[in-house]
Amino acid sequence: MASSIETGHAKNVATFEDLISFCTGYGATYNPSKTTLIITALSTQLTAANTALQNVKVAKTGFDNATNARELAFKPLKPLATKIINALAATDAAKETVRDAKNANNKIQGKRAKAVDKPDPTTLAEGEEPAKKVSTSQQSYDKLIDHFAQLIATLTAEPNYSPNENDLKLTALNTMLTNLRSKNTDVINATTVISNARIARDKTLYEKGTGLIDTAQDVKMYVKSVFGASSPQYKQVSALKFTKRPKG
Numbered sequence: 001m002a003s004s005i006e007t008g009h010a011k012n013v014a015t016f017e018d019l020i021s022f023c024t025g026y027g028a029t030y031n032p033s034k035t036t037l038i039i040t041a042l043s044t045q046l047t048a049a050n051t052a053l054q055n056v057k058v059a060k061t062g063f064d065n066a067t068n069a070r071e072l073a074f075k076p077l078k079p080l081a082t083k084i085i086n087a088l089a090a091t092d093a094a095k096e097t098v099r100d101a102k103n104a105n106n107k108i109q110g111k112r113a114k115a116v117d118k119p120d121p122t123t124l125a126e127g128e129e130p131a132k133k134v135s136t137s138q139q140s141y142d143k144l145i146d147h148f149a150q151l152i153a154t155l156t157a158e159p160n161y162s163p164n165e166n167d168l169k170l171t172a173l174n175t176m177l178t179n180l181r182s183k184n185t186d187v188i189n190a191t192t193v194i195s196n197a198r199i200a201r202d203k204t205l206y207e208k209g210t211g212l213i214d215t216a217q218d219v220k221m222y223v224k225s226v227f228g229a230s231s232p233q234y235k236q237v238s239a240l241k242f243t244k245r246p247k248g
Contacts, residue, residue: 008243009053009056009201009205010053011243012049012205012212012213012242012243013046013049013050013053013205013212015216015240015241015242016042016045016046016049016212016215016216016242017046018240019042019216019219019220019237019240020039020042020043020046022223022233022236022237022240023039023042023219023223023237024039026223026227026233029226029227030223030226032219032222034218034222036210036215036218037215037218037219037222042215042219045204045212045215046212048204049204049205049212052197052200052201052204052205053201055197055200055201056194056197056198056201058197059190059193059194059196059197059198060194062190062193062194063187063190063191063193063194065190066183066186066187066189066190067187067190069183069186070141070183070184070186070187073179073180073183074141074144074180074183077108077144077148077176077180078108078109080167080168080176081104081105081108081109081148081151082105082109083167083168084101084105084151084155084168084173085098085101085102085105087161087163087165087168088101088155088158088161091158091160091161091162092160093158093160093161094158097154097157097158100154101151101154101155104147104148104150104151104154105151107138107143107147108144108147108148108151110138110139141180141184141187142184144180145177145180145181145184148173148176148177148180149177152170152173152174152177155170155173156170202245205245206244206245213242213244213245216240216242217242219237220234220237220238220240223237224238
């Protein structure tokens, strides 16, 4: 379902088409000297606005597909990391290596390496609130990739890590790491595409002086000047409501 913000943009464009229809209906009486207000120019601006809206829709679909694909790619990471730790612990690897691997896994799982002590309320002054602890969970996709890469580096340096299970082998883990990086990059690129599409749309619709909204206001003023403020023609166009750029 389209957001209220996107619907607001589309409503402005649809209302602009209504405006053109009214002006076309005035026939030869509608004859502005300003070239941007003639019917052909208005139609060209309408086409550009519809194209800008469609480009945002296409970009949004690409962004949604990329984020969905990234989510699916990362879904197996946490259970896989736990399996890796269990496989490593079952080898003759040094306890320091296992500890390092567990630290990387804790970060992947979003766990603290060490539990944080709760403040003793009896030590607080009257009215004093316990200090808020800054979260150490590093669960962004960039961080998860970094933690997984560190885990793989630890395993690579451990000669005793040589599992028979295909999904735990270093080749499979490195392939997964490459895929995670690729999926994350796809989202980054898709974010750029949709951001640029929205910038272009906003320029087409809301640019001061040349955007669709300001053009519509100029058309209304021209109709008012030709037919008069109390004319039925001006009442037609003045009833058409355009909204300023919605936030978002």
